[in-house]
Amino acid sequence: MNSEVIQSLRSDIDKLDRELLELVEKRAQLVLRLSEAKNKLGMDDYDPAREQAIIESLYQEFSPTFTQQEIGTIFKPIFKASLRVQQDKKKPA
Structure with a gap:
C-alpha cells in the first residue's frame, strides 16, 4: 500500500469524523427539544433506563x-454531553 492510498483513506476518515460530529450536534438539538417537552410534563431529563435501552x-x-461495552464506551460520553447541554440551557443567562 503506498502513501497516496494511506492519505486518501485518512482523508475519508477525517470526512467521516466531521460528519459524525455534525450528527452529534443534530442529536443535541433534538435532545433540547425533548427536554422542553419533558419539562412541560414534569419529567426529569436524565433517564438511565433509556440510555441502557439505546446501548x-x-x-x-x-x-x-x-x-456492548464498546458501544457503551462510545455513547455514554454522548449521553453525558447531552445532559450537560440540557442543564446549560436551563441556567439563567
Whole structure:
C-alpha cells in the first residue's frame, strides 16, 4: 500500500469524523427539544433506563463489530454531553 492510498483513506476518515460530529450536534438539538417537552410534563431529563435501552438496541444491530461495552464506551460520553447541554440551557443567562 503506498502513501497516496494511506492519505486518501485518512482523508475519508477525517470526512467521516466531521460528519459524525455534525450528527452529534443534530442529536443535541433534538435532545433540547425533548427536554422542553419533558419539562412541560414534569419529567426529569436524565433517564438511565433509556440510555441502557439505546446501548442494548445498538448492540443488537451492530454486534459482531462492537461489543456492548464498546458501544457503551462510545455513547455514554454522548449521553453525558447531552445532559450537560440540557442543564446549560436551563441556567439563567
